[in-house]
Amino acid sequence: MAAGLPVAQAATGAEAAAPGTVATATHPGGGLAAFQVGSHGEISGAVTDSSGKALSGASVVAGIYRSTTDAQGHYSLTVPPGTYKMAAYAYGYAPKKAYGVVVDDGTVTTDFALDAVARQTVTGKVTDGSGHGWPLYTKITIDDVPGAPVFTDPYTGAYSVDLPQGADYTLRFTSVYPGYEAVTKQVTVDDAAQTVNVAVPVDAEAATAPGYQVKRSGPTQPFDSTAGAPEGWSVVNADGTTGGWSFDDFGKRGNKTGGSGAFAMVDSDKIGSGKKQDSSLITPVFDLTGNDSPQLEFDTDYKSFSNQTGNIDVSTDGGATWTNIWNRTTTLTGPAHVELPLTDYAGKPGVQLRFHFTGSYGYWWELDNVFVGKRTYEPVTGGLVAGTVKDANTGDGVVGATVVNTDASQDRAITAATPDDPALGGGFYWMFASKTGSHTYTASKSHYADLAKTVNVAPDSTTQAGFNLKAGKLAFTPGSIDKTVDWGKQATQDLTVKNTGGAPASLTLGEQPGGFTQQVKGGAPLNLVKGNYSPLALSKGKTSNAAPAANAAGDAWQPVANLPTAVQDNAVAVYDGKVYSAFGYTGSADTNALYAYDPDSGSWTKLASAADPREGIPAHGFIGGKLYVVGGWGADGDPDAKLEVYDPASNSWSTKASSPKPYAGSGSAVLGGKLYVVGGCTDSCGTTDATVYDPSSDSWSQIASYPEPISWQSCGGIDGKLYCAGGNSGTSSTKHAYVYDPGADSWSSVADMPADLWGSAYSVGNGKLLVSSGVTNNSAEITNQGYAFDPGTGSWTALPNANTSVYRVGASSGFYKVGGNPGGSSTPPVSTVEVLPGYDQGGESSDVSWLSTSKDKVTLQPGESTTITVTLDATVPEVTQPGDYTAALTAQTDTPYSVADVGVKMHVSPPKNWGKYAGTVLGADGKGGTAPLAGATVQIDSWANSYTLRTAKDGTFALWFDTRNNPVTVIVAKDGYQPVVTTVKLKKGETTTGNFTLKKAS
CATH class of the missing domain: 2.60.40.1120 (Carboxypeptidase-like, regulatory domain)
Structure with missing residues (x-):
């Protein structure tokens, strides 16, 4: 073996196994020797360098058996008894062998100390090789050499790498800049340093390299005339077919190709049902003699449907035979520009092309600006x-x-x-x-x-x-506030804010309520429903399958009166205590209907219908007391750009500025009085586009692109930032989650969701992003699982399982879940509505009645500081009980840094004449014992007041009140149990215990 060769090149026999495992020549990595009948032994030891430092990842072989050292350099081989020739290999080291290693039934120790191979330096410069010659920022990888890649200096193109001598290496050069070809160099490293310079050519076909431009020579057909095919062009429709290529846009589609004016088109949809098209648009004959780089280019919009095809064919024999060079069966949404090299036809005198469409009541193919000629790629000055x-x-x-x-x-x-x-x-x-x-x-x-x-x-x-x-940078001192306040009193704390940055900084303080209690009731059993779950439009399909069997209900999600009609893809929002559900897909058609649910009456009311039916959960939200809705697939199958606005006060709809980039299946949320729309679908799903609508100016703006193509994700506005999680890219689902900072116009990662989900019910409640149900397991199943993301902790926690497993479901704060589809694209939607109580507070900063500041807006110059007085007030009506009240002061700044919330805790001491009444309610468990009763009613009546409490999950309750109201009557009740009534007299400053055990009702 050549010294210093990578292990993969040097070793023979079995492939390397994981550390501590055994491989045989016939069963690599199987470790079968340890399970063979009969005796066997073990060879173990360590591999180090000459100084004794452990070598991880070294290979040790004994005959046909192999092991790889662990992080401590240890290895172990289980082998049959015998005498073995052994060897150890590691990258950058000379191999070491051991002969005559005898193994019986026991353990043999064989250690290896490897000597490092001398290294030589390979240096060079990587430059542009197609005319400019500038230094090229390049990534260099070396086959079978461990470690990170090497990069050239972007300003000089220089690189340097040390490699063990005495071996051959394959260096692969990949430009960081786009539009360059990959280059491979074979380098032999001997006993001296060497220089390897590389000139990297541009990829002329990709034509994306900086500083180069495409030059074309040849005719372009713009199809300016609507009267018929241009001179030299022809349309040939097969016998027995209806319609074909035309030039007058009789279906009034408009030029979607990216071109302008008239265009060529086959409009199968407008030709109508029951009619078949087989139509060819044939070009003149082109003489490509002397053209060594011929190219076909055109602008297009191709909307696909089942059994529809678009083909481009070439003939060199006057149309006697045709060879296909382009085939389209999926949608290519315009504006789209297609470039097809005609390399195989370079230098040929008689080349003809045809654009061949087949379909029956499909959609369409639009074509414009067809170029056939010579294309070169040349440098420009710069x-x-x-x-x-x-x-x-x-x-x-x-x-x-x-x-x-x-x-x-x-x-x-x-x-x-x-x-x-x-x-x-x-x-x-x-x-x-x-x-x-x-x-x-x-x-x-x-x-x-x-x-x-x-x-x-x-x-x-x-x-x-x-x-x-330079930027401003703000810091608070102290970082949190914790004060004890006597009942009916106030306390203050000075809060210092300082600008430690190099530019002015402005601060706006907000208040975020705290003290929320986590939902503790049990959810329904996990329910996964396998099926075919599509993120695409449904209105041109059909539903016929029955819904899956209903799942057992839990205690957490509560049923609500059914929506008057079954629906999915609906836009749901809460305003002024009512739940609104608009638009969607009913199983047979899209709808523009609007309904409102009043929790007080427990019923739905049909309201004024919108102008346009839509499916695909259009982006929506209440702003300033009005419901804004945009996007979703419209009646023509394309996303609807119209922005419709519903005013509950007048029960009427109006329109505002249309979206410049409408989508269906977008994630949407209201933040700072604006509607944010992220990702979505057209004829396919997954885009990084993100826009925001500002009602104050009736205008749309583009914001920073989402970090990955996405649709059907869950979004919510929380404390000045937009959070989005999950979704579908069009090819796969994801658990990734991101936060958008409107001030910085940038996205950053947050913790992934515990599972991939798309098409979920989502909303914001109690300062958390709530997600429930939807499609999971990479679109294989729908689920009733749910999760909540807390920006304060940066973590996800499980929500109780919903009672129904659905996807493409509307949702709102509350946490309401309305409609949805329980079984896939061939299953009708449902009218089911359920709510997870306790999540009815929105995500943006709100007033905390017992917390105030002396000023809420400041601007500080670099190095400047100011003091803000924070007041904790236990006199407000909302402070009804002694105990701990928590909140946070939130900071919105015009700096690029996030400022941690200032946690505030007010511990309110009870009045001296108050007492505490607390206890536990138990009930018979049906097994001869007792168990805590959650949700039991504890009613406390005095001559002055009446209080109604509910026991917690562990059956406990507690209440402070004035002992001057003595005595009090206590009634404890729970459905299915006999109530208990007692009289209690409380003592000042003390806790009076009242424990109850309820008997089953007869």
């Missing part, structure tokens, strides 16, 4: 500008900053993380600069001060330009 943008306060790289040439705004870049290249430290950017010489470049990001500097851009080179951005 250079590269690259560098890092750092945070001046922390020194960390700033991701998402924009660097732009103010003299040529098209020359711009956005900084990114570089996790694989620690030498850069993040915040790296690069761009092609079309203007050389001295220019002003400005780096900026929301919540940082802009920084401009002069950069002298060199042509055909990389010019380095770094930026350190």
Whole structure:
């Protein structure tokens, strides 16, 4: 073996097994020797370097048996008795052998100390190899060499790597910049350093390299005339078919290809049901003699349906025979530009193409701007500008900053993380600069001060330009407040806030209620329903299967009056105590109906219908007392851009500015008085698009793209930030979760959901993102499981299982779950409604009556501080009992840093003349014993007041009240048990215990 070869190259026989396991030549990794009948022994030991340092991952072989050392360098081999020739191998070390190792029934110890092989340095530069010659930022991987990849210096293209000598290596060069081909070099490392320079060519077909442009020569057909096929073109429809390629847009679809004006189209949908199309649009004959890089290009919009095809074929014999070069059976949503190399037909004199459509009551194929000619890829004048943008306060790289040439705004870049290249430290950017010489470049990001500097851009080179951005940075002292306050009194605490950053900083204080109690009732049994669960539109399909059998109910989710009609994909929201359900798919058609549920009357009322029916859970939410709804699939199967607004006061709908990027199946939420729409579906699902609608200006804006293509995820606005979790990319489901900061216009990761879920019921309640039911296990099953995300702890906890397993279900705070589909695309939806009580407080900051501050808005210059007086008030009506009251002061700033909430606890001492009444309620358990009774009623009546309590899960209850109201009558009751009545007299400052055991009702 050549010294220093990677183990995978050097070892023979069985493949390497996991540490401590055995492999045989016939059963690699099976460890069968340990289970063979008859005697066997063990060889064990350690592999170290010459200094005694343990070597992890080394291979040890004995005949046909192999083991790999663990982290401590230990190995173990179980082998039959015999005499063995052994060897140990590790990358970068000379192999070591041991002869005549005799194994009986016991254990033999054989250690190996390996000598390191001398290393040599391979250096070089990687550059552009297609005309510019600039340094190329490149990732270099080396086959069978452990460890992280090597990166070139982005400003010089230089690299350096030390490799054990005496071996052959395969180096693979992959440009970090797009549009370059991968290059492989074989390098033999002998006993001297060497230089390996690499020139990397651009990928002319991909045509995405910076500083290059495509040049075309040849005719383009724009289909300007609506009268018929252009001169030299022809339309051929097969016998027995109806309709085909036309040019007058008789279906009034509009040009969706990205082109303009007239276009060619087959509109199978408008031709109608029961009619078949087999139509070819045939080009003139092209002479490609002398053309060594011919290409076909066109703009298109292709909407697919079952048994519909779109093909492009080529003929070189006048149409006698055709060869297919492009086939489409799935949707390609326009604007779309397709480029097809015609390499096989280079230099040929008589080349003809046809666009061949087949279908029957399908959708359509639109075609525009067909180019056939020569295509080359050539450099243009300019250079590269690259560098890092750092945070001046922390020194960390700033991701998402924009660097732009103010003299040529098209020359711009956005900084990114570089996790694989620690030498850069993040915040790296690069761009092609079309203007050389001295220019002003400005780096900026929301919540940082802009920084401009002069950069002298060199042509055909990389010019380095770094930026350190200043920002304000706020800190609170103390970090929490804990005060004991006498009953009916107040207390204050000074809170200091200081700007430790290098730019001005503004602060807005908010209040977040605390003291919420986790839901403790038991959920229904877990219910997983296997099926075929599609994220796509349903209105052109059909439902015929019966719903799956109902699951056993639990105690946590409570039934609510059924919706008047079965529905899924509905938009559900709560306003002024009522639950609204609008739109959706009924199992046979989309609907525009709106219903409202009044918990006081326990019934649904039909309200004014919207203008457009929609499915796909359109984005929605109440803002300023009005329900805003946008998106969802409309009657034509496309997402509906119309924004409809419902006013409960007038029971009427109106319209506002249409969405520039409508989708169905988006995650949506209201935050800061705006409607956020994230991800979604068109003819396919999964996009990174995210937009926000501001009712105050009736306008839409684009926000930072979601970190991954997504649809059908769960979103909610909590304390000034937008949280989204789960969803479907169109090909797979995910458990990933992210938070969006509107101030920074950026997304960041938070803890993954415990399971992948999409099409779930979701809302916000009590400061948590609530998610229940939906599709799980990568779209294989629907579930009734649920989870809650707490931004304060950054963690997920389980919610009680819902009573029904459904997906594509509407939901609102409360936590209400309305309708949904229980069994897949062929199963009708349900009208079932259920609620998980106790989650009725929204996610945005709200007033805490017993907490106030002397000022809630401040702006501080760098180094400046101010003092805010915080008042804890036990005189407010909401303080009805002694004990601990908790809340938090939240901070919204214009800085790039999150500021931890200031936790506030007010411990209210009881009045001297009050006493506490507490106890436990038990009930017969049917087995001769007793058990705590949860939910029992404890009614306490005095001459002055009456109180009604419910026992907790452990059967306990407690209440403080004025002993001057003595005596009190206590009534304890629970359905199915005999009530108990007693009279109690409380003592000042003491706890009076009242324990009860209820007997079963006869």
